[in-house]
Amino acid sequence: MTGVEAAGSRWPGAGPLLLGVRHHGPGSARAVRAALEAARPRAVLIEGPPEADALIPLAADEEMRPPVALLAHAVDEPGHSAFWPLAEFSPEWVAIRWALEHDVPARFVDLPAAHTLAWRTERPDGDDSAEEGTAEEGTARHPSGARPPGTDVRVDPLAALAGAAGYDDPERWWEDVVEHRGAGEGDAFAPFLALEEAMGALREAYGGGGHDRDLVREAYMRLQVRSARREFGDAVAVVCGAWHVPALRRRAAVTADRALLKGLPKVRTDMSWVPWTHRRLSRASGYGAGIESPGWYAHLFGVPDRPVERWLTRVAGLLREEDRVVSSAHVIEAVRLAGTLAAMRGRPLPGLSEATDAVRAVMCDGSDVPLALVHDRLVVGDVLGEVPRAAPAVPLQRDLTRLQRRLRLTPEASARELELDLRKETDAARSRLLHRLRLLGIGWGEPAVSRGSTGTFRETWRLCWEPELSVRVAEAGVWGTTVLAAATARAEADAVAARALAEVTALAEHCLLAELPDALPVVMRVLADRAALDADVGHLAQALPALVRSLRYGDVRGTDTGALAGVAAGLAERIFVGLPPACAALDADAAEEMRRHVDAVHGAVALLGDTPAAVHGGLRARWHGVLRVLSGRDTVPGVLRGRAARLLLDDGEVEQEQAARLMGLALSPGTPPADAAAWVEGFAGGGGGMLLVHDERLLGLFDAWLTGVPGEAFTDVLPLLRRTFSAYEPGVRRTLGELVRRGPGQGGGGAGRTAAGVPGFAADLDQERADAVLPVVRLLLGLDGPGPNPVPGSGSGERSGDELAGVAG
Incomplete structure (x- = not known):
């Protein structure tokens, strides 16, 4: 038999049935199915890595749902990988399914993945690596282009054919000539003969050889086709990119083909099926798969x-x-x-x-x-494929799949938010899994800001499963066969390799969040050693907040954090000793960086203050002493002195009278305007706008200083003030402007406004304002209804004062 025969139909060409296709083209897929039905070949050869031949039967599994991809990765270096994605409308997938349904042998005949991955590793900068990470040329984009001799420019065959037909858009041309012309109807072989002729003309016009790797791949495919013909005769169908058809049709010496393959680099590889997504089939995804609209093509095919x-x-x-x-x-x-x-x-x-x-x-x-x-x-579209449980996978992937099913965390292609309540066992287990995966570099979930409660028992995650995460799982498999074992081993190795103290403290926090009891002692030993040797106050200040957060999270999860508390208390003590000398004689940039460290330490001490180690050592009192030293030392930059005064005021360690005195000293005429502005920036920054709104004495001092700044110095002061006030909420800025506009004696910022009465308040009770607030206060406290709104001016000040006192009591 000289050709593929079927009832009432004969392949018109000599030799095997070569079906040139556009990868991921629904028109090509329909045409392939029609041609296979008409020809009924005895074997089907498909462009793809031959190591995946054993995986072909899984395509018939009921749990297999395209889009899926063949994943090949180097055994010794799992990060070196390549994908061969297949959608339901891919001609290769249709050919595989037809062969399985008709009990016909199906084989992959492209260059082995062992050579593909090795070639990529050895030639990372060469033109030959352009398509790595996908299914090589055809599956990754339009059928592979060629390059004229002496150039490195790939040519898109569809674009060339569309241009010859007068189209400026290859997609429109393809739809018109294939998708809308009923490909496969009538003569089932006509579309393939036309494409073969067109590609032959293009290859001849562009030098006939094409890309270097194309020549090697085509030589390997010719050898595989010869081998299949010896076994099955000419009743063989080959499904490949249309660009390769003329090369496979051409007669070439076996010795010449083998010579091209001689000496190719090779690595040990593993193959598996992994889920894929429609989004990853689009060019915009970075995995350019040759189609801009996979959802539309799936619709056309279905x-x-x-x-x-x-x-x-x-x-x-x-x-x-x-x-x-x-x-x-x-x-x-x-x-x-x-x-x-x-x-x-x-x-x-x-x-x-x-x-x-x-x-x-x-x-x-x-x-x-x-x-x-x-x-x-x-x-x-956000369609995510599924692979059967029987598909081969690394042990870590199997354990992850088991945990996903047990915790009901289904991977999805579309991003979604997941709210967790750590008081519930299932949610706590989900949190542990996501944190362990982050330690392993598998970014399935990213922490997000919660829209509801801000309690430490709440966590919000943003989940999105991307196909390349399968590669991350394979890479992480070197650390262990289970998620817990791999995360533990990775944490211990990262602790030893970490250079900065902040990296170790962050790792300790991750270990607590991921609940890695075996890794935590190792991390704590490294942390104690690094903290004892590191004398840089900035490094210590960066490390302390992460440690304190770890203590806080540990309490929520019921973890024993006694050792961590001791290290945190010791770290705080070293910061207290070293901070005042470290704050002397700093330039503007260094002072701003140190201000951020002071804020971080202040927040950490506030959280650490309730722990037994902190209470016993009086950490909070000692920290307030450090802030008093900073606020009164002339050698400390103004931004740090102002910030220390503000933190003491917020904690109630200084009275408003004393704060006003400190501001008066800092804003005295003898202070250079730039230094005074830096003090104001430190004092009034970070929520200081509300302080100025409610304390008219401070606002008056600031107003008096600002209006007295000489004109020649005002341009130097203005950038600092703008930076300070730009951080305030618009409503706060508006209120401050109103207060300043009113002026002294009218609730404004004049210095003489607060000479009488309680600091920060008017001398006499404003009856109308007092009456207006009563209904809201009663409603908030849940008393007997808001009550009638009083008529302004109808009541006495004593009545309003008594009622407010009663509500407060």
Whole structure:
């Protein structure tokens, strides 16, 4: 038999049936299925790594749901990997499924992944590595282009053919000649003969050889096709990128092909199936798979008829879910407009561009905002494939899959937020798993800011499973066979390798969050050694907050953190001793950095103050003593002196009278304006706006100083003041402006405003304001209703004062 025969049909060419396809093309997929049904070959050869032959039967498993990908990674270096993604509408997937359904042998015949990965490792900067990380040229993009002699420019065959046909968009050309022309209908082999002829002309025009790796791959494929023909005769079908068909058809000497393959580098590899996503099939994902609209192509491949009408109906459903008013009349009008646009543009049927223009005009009122949602959700889509449990995987992946099922954490391609209550055992276990994966570099979940409670028993995560995380799992497999064992080993190794003290303290925090009891002692020993040797106050100040957070989280999780508390208390003591000398004679940048360290230590001491070690050692009192030293020492930069005074005031360690005295000294005429402005920046920054709003004495001092700054010095002071006030909320800035505008005696910022009465308050009771606040106070305290609003001026000051006292009591 000289060709592939079937009832009433014969492959018109000599030799095997070569089916050149566009990877991930639904038209090619339908044509491949029609050709295989017509020819009924005895074997099917497919472009792909031959190491995956043993994985082909899993494609028939009921749990297999495309899109999926073949993952190859080097055994010794799992980070060196490559993917061969397959969607439901990929011609290769259709060929695999047809072969399995008809009990026909199916084999992969592309260059082995062992050479692919080794070639990538040895030639990382060469042109040959351009397609690594995907399924090589064809599966990663349009069929691989060629380069004219002496150049390194790849040519997109579809773009070349589209340009020859007068199209400026290869996607539109492909839709018109394949997707909209009923590929595979009538003569099942005609599309492949036409593509082979076109690719032959392109290869001849661009030098005939193409990319260096193409030549090697094609030599290997020719050898595999020869081997299959010896076993099955010419009744062999080959499904490959259309670019390769002329090369496979060409007769070449076996010795020449073997010579091209001689001496290729090689590494040990493992193969497995992994889930893939439609988003990763799009060019924008960075894994350029040759199609910009995988969701649209899946729709074209899956619907039986009326693709545009069904598509616009899906779009209308999505927009209705987003609370847009879209009726059946909108769908009908959009279908008519899409058809009209196709006729005006000379297209046989409406395509995606016509459907998109119709949606924009009819359903989105000309806006691109809802259209972006349609593109994201439908045109691209968030479909995530599934692989069967029987698929081979590294032990760590199996343990992770088991934990995901037990904790009901299903990987999803679309990002979602997960709220956890650590008081519940299941949520606590989920938190431990996500933290352990982060330690291993598997970023399935990222911590997010909670929208609800800010208690330490709450955690919010943003989850999104990306296909490359499968590579991260394979890489992390070198640390252990379970998530717990791998995270423990990785934490211990990172602790030993860490150079900065802050890195070790952050690692201790991660160990507590991930609940790694075996790793924590190792990390604590390294932490104690590094803390004892590190004399840099800045490094110690950076390390303390992470330690204190670890203590706080440890209490929530019921972890024994006694040893950690002792190290934190000792670290705080060393900071207290070294901070005053370290704050002397600093320039502006160093002073600002040290201010951030002071703020961090202050927050850490506040959290640490309730622990037994801190209470016994009087840490909070000692810290306040350090702040008093900083606030009164002239050699300390103004921003640090002002910040120390503010922190003491916030903690109630100085009275407002004393704070006003410190500000008066700092803003005295003898102080250079730049130094005074730095003091104000330290004192009034970080929420200091509310302090100025409610304490008119401080505002008056600041106002008097600012109005007295000489004109020649004002330009130097202005940048510091702008930086300070720009951090305030708009409402605070507006209130301060009103107070200053009113002036002395009117609730403004004049220095003489608070000469009488209680500091920060008016001398006499404002009856109208007192009466207005009573209903709200009663409502907040849950008393017997808000009561009637008093008439301004109708009551006495004594009555309002008595009632306020009663509410407060």
